[in-house]
Amino acid sequence: MRSFGLQIGLLILALISGSGAGQSVILPSWPARTLSLITPAPPGGAVDLTARVAGDKLAERLGRPVVVDSRPGADGIIAAEAFLGAKDKDHTFLVTFGGLLINNPVSYEKLPYDPERDFVPVAMLVVDTIVICANSGVDANDMSALVRLMRVRPEALRWASAxxxxxxxxxxxxxxxxxxxxxxxxxxxxxxxxxxxAGRIDIMVAPLASVLPNVRAGKLKLIAVMAGQRSPAIPDVPSVAEAGFPRLAMLPFIGLFARSGTRADILERLNYEINAVLADPDVRRRLMEAGLSPSPGTPTALGSVVAGKLQENRELARIVGPIWH
Structure with a gap:
């Protein structure tokens, strides 16, 4: 099995042998038709928003339509199968939360894909903001109070998570x-x-973009940000690290991936174009308003994040044990 590192190395060699760094490759034959961005999330969430905002600007730059194809469910497995089964791999790409690549391999005994063999990183898109929130009926406004409540009355509380x-x-x-x-x-x-x-569940771990409108409307309240520091989008909400729960801190990324075997010149062109998209002031504004931090970069950087986070989650899964499985 080829590792992510080997795929990245081969990609770098291909790019070095091509045009100079930081320059867009001129590909008169690509894109030849509409580009499809498959996502593992339904409309309205952080992944969908990222794909649509970036996709609109990408379409302007490439002169071809870019459509977002939402395939939610099964922790991203449905989207992964659709992506890997698409006939036109040079025009079909995956915009996904990291869990499809760094969490599913430690959560499922068997997957219909190999995260190290089947996917090639193109670029990091954004770093998401994940929050712990509650409905207005929960008698807790910070992590300490929430932990006390979960210890004293666990049977009375129901929770859900992205x-x-x-x-x-x-x-x-x-x-x-x-x-x-x-x-x-x-x-x-x-x-x-x-x-x-509606009060049918009490606590939720969710992307900020999914709950922020209802927080602003007073229907939900934020308990903490699952990060090492506060988010610029919600600076009054403490981080889990400062609340004394550093193990909850995470780097939730959304990335763009291609299929293994996609031409190196296409990967280089797409990386160049998506980084230009993420530098656009209007794109940055729209993403940051939803608590998403644009994070342009190289395929190498994204591959390193995937490899590192996968190892972290393997260690965490050993701690969690039967509760998770």
Missing amino acids: PGEPRLRFFGVLKEIDARPLYVPYKATSQAVTDLI
Whole structure:
């Protein structure tokens, strides 16, 4: 099996042998038709917003339509199968949360894809802001109060989470503090948000973009940001690190991936164009308003993040054990 590192190395060699660094490759034959961005999330969330905002500007730059194809469910597995099964790999790409590559391999005994063999990193798109939030009926406004409540009355609390690493890390902390509120699975984050507002669940771990409108409307409240520091988008909300729970801190990324075997010149052109998109002031404004931090970079950088986070999650999964599986 080829590792991510080997794929990155081969890609770098191909790029070095091509045009100079930082220059767009002129490909008169590409794109020849509409580009498809497959996502593992339904409309309305951070992944969908990122794909649509970036896709609109990418279409302007390439002179071809860019469509977003949402395939939610099964922790991204449905989207991965659609992506890998697409006939035109040179015009079909995947915009995904990191969990599809760094969490599913430690959460499922068997997957219909190999994250190291089947996917080639193109570029980091954004770093998301993940928050712990609650409905207005929960008698807790900070992490300390929430932990006390989960320890004293775990049977009375129900929680949900966005898929992937946020869920894994929250399960890990629950095991550390010996609390077992009822976990309620959802196919889509938007469905969980609806139930959180209605009081059918009490706590949720979610991308900020998914809950921010309802926070601003006073229907939900934010408990903490799952990061090492506060988010510029919500500076009044403390981080989990400063609240005393550094294990909850994470780097939730959304990235752009191609299929293994995609031509190196296409990968170089797409990386160049997507980085230009992320530097556009209007694109940056729209993403940052949703709590998303544009993070342009190289395929190498994204590949390193994937490899490092996968190793972290393997270690965390050993701690979480049966609660997760």
